[in-house]
Amino acid sequence: MAISMKDKVVFVTGGGAGIGAATALEFAKLGAKVMICARREATLAEMESKLRAAGASDVHAFVLDVRDREAVETAIAQLPAAWQAVDVLVNNAGLSRGLAKMYEDDIQNWEEMLDTNVKGLLYVTRAVVPGMVKRNSGHVINLGSTAGHMTYPGGGVYCASKAAEKSITEGLRIDLNGTAVRVASIDPGMVETDFSLVRFRGDVERAAKVYANANPLTAEDIAETIVWVATRAPNVMIQTITMTPVSQANAFVLARKG
Ligand code: 8X3
Numbered sequence: 001m002a003i004s005m006k007d008k009v010v011f012v013t014g015g016g017a018g019i020g021a022a023t024a025l026e027f028a029k030l031g032a033k034v035m036i037c038a039r040r041e042a043t044l045a046e047m048e049s050k051l052r053a054a055g056a057s058d059v060h061a062f063v064l065d066v067r068d069r070e071a072v073e074t075a076i077a078q079l080p081a082a083w084q085a086v087d088v089l090v091n092n093a094g095l096s097r098g099l100a101k102m103y104e105d106d107i108q109n110w111e112e113m114l115d116t117n118v119k120g121l122l123y124v125t126r127a128v129v130p131g132m133v134k135r136n137s138g139h140v141i142n143l144g145s146t147a148g149h150m151t152y153p154g155g156g157v158y159c160a161s162k163a164a165e166k167s168i169t170e171g172l173r174i175d176l177n178g179t180a181v182r183v184a185s186i187d188p189g190m191v192e193t194d195f196s197l198v199r200f201r202g203d204v205e206r207a208a209k210v211y212a213n214a215n216p217l218t219a220e221d222i223a224e225t226i227v228w229v230a231t232r233a234p235n236v237m238i239q240t241i242t243m244t245p246v247s248q249a250n251a252f253v254l255a256r257k258g
Contacts, residue, residue, distance in 0.1 A: 122168065145159075
């Protein structure tokens with residue numbers, strides 16, 4: 001039987017846009033207490049009112065760059081009392097940068113991807129999970145990617161970051177074995193969000209081409225799946241969900257129509 005999310009504390013990193021924002025909204029609809037962080041203040045203020053309107057029983061939104069280890073530690077340690085007991089952590093904050101050949105790439109791109117997708121995820125996990133262990137209750141849902149299963153041209157470092165997410169998820173699950181804390185990875189393929197716009201640093205035309213006639217997944221498709229995972233009965237651990245649009249067989253095989 002599905003478990004209730006009413007008044008559960010759900011923490012979504014990168015909750016200001018894309019999959020993170022859609023996920024936060026989906027939990028809000030179930031009456032959860034929704035906590036989001038994002039790098040940009042502007043997106044947070046807008047999200048806060050949307051989350052309240054969607055039905056969140058309370059909202060806590062704060063600026064945080066998960067790459068900043070000290071800021072992560074301080075932000076989690078200093079959470080208001082009502083927000084300290086995180087029931088569901090959605091490690092969503094992540095990004096890709098460029099599609100250049102590795103031997104020609106700007107090293108800054110690698111720093112951003114690895115620092116956010118790998119180290120940022122680890123910092124947040126390290127700060128939140130001890131409380132879950134103490135309470136013997138909680139759910140960690142990491143955003144992986146089909147990119148972690150199969151490397152594609154120009155994506156070596158992004159794919160490596162998602163392959164790392166896979167190993168980290170598996171390792172955390174092993175380390176938590178014997179507790180009631182659950183660990184899942186949601187691994188999407190093509191999802192139409194700002195992902196490609198960020199990858200191509202605001203090049204709207206290039207980003208649009210990625211999704212053209214591909215009937216991609218939406219952020220809501222992923223959000224609904226995350227909520228489904230979080231609401232399974234306490235004895236059920238969904239380990240990994242790989243999801244692609246029907247048009248996408250793998251990173252290389254995509255049926256564009258039209
Ligand atoms: C996003 C999927 O294929 O664009 O993680 O890298 S892909």
